Amino acid sequence: MKRFLIIAILFIAAIPSFAQRIVLEKNDSGKQAVALQNFRRITFNGNTVNIAQNDGTIIGTEMSDIAKIYFDDYTRIGEVDFNEGKDLISYISSDEIAVNCKAGEEIAIYNVSGSMVQQKIQESDGGSISIANLPKGIYLLRANRQTVKLIKK
Numbered sequence: 001m002k003r004f005l006i007i008a009i010l011f012i013a014a015i016p017s018f019a020q021r022i023v024l025e026k027n028d029s030g031k032q033a034v035a036l037q038n039f040r041r042i043t044f045n046g047n048t049v050n051i052a053q054n055d056g057t058i059i060g061t062e063m064s065d066i067a068k069i070y071f072d073d074y075t076r077i078g079e080v081d082f083n084e085g086k087d088l089i090s091y092i093s094s095d096e097i098a099v100n101c102k103a104g105e106e107i108a109i110y111n112v113s114g115s116m117v118q119q120k121i122q123e124s125d126g127g128s129i130s131i132a133n134l135p136k137g138i139y140l141l142r143a144n145r146q147t148v149k150l151i152k153k
Contacts, residue, residue: 022051024059025067032059036071088146095132097150099143101125107143109134109150 022039024032032051040052049066051059090098099107101122107129109118117139120129129141131152139150 021072022069023072024049024051024061024069026061026065027067028065032061034059042069088143088148089141090126092150094152096128096130097141098126098128099141101127101143105143107141110140110142112138112140 021033021035022042026032034051034053038053038055040054043050043052044063045060047063048060049063049069051061053059088100090100092098099122101107103122103124105122107120107122108116109129109131111117117134118129118131122143131139131150134152136152139152141148141150
């Protein structure tokens, strides 16, 4: 039992080392996030959850509107459904990827450890993103709320 408590305490103490923000996920699929460096405390006032920030602002949300509260990071990859993004990519060459998305959409490429290695806001419908500077390896491309696996050979 003592060993379990020590492991649990170490795990809880490690949360700030890998989590970068606290997220309130709402029942209507909306989210509110606060970076941990701006986070001061969570308080409960009746049926309201209040997240106080270092600058003095408070985010108040009714408990009945909250689906879950959790810590996460900025990778934004989430669950990957490799069948979902079949039509996201038109072609791949050794230097670029043609991505089927609309103007203003963010295209992001992540390495296998979840770090963003390339990012671009699409200037027009369709278009491409350069991968010439990426080393060989496995990557995830995220655009149009879809994620696909890439292998650069």
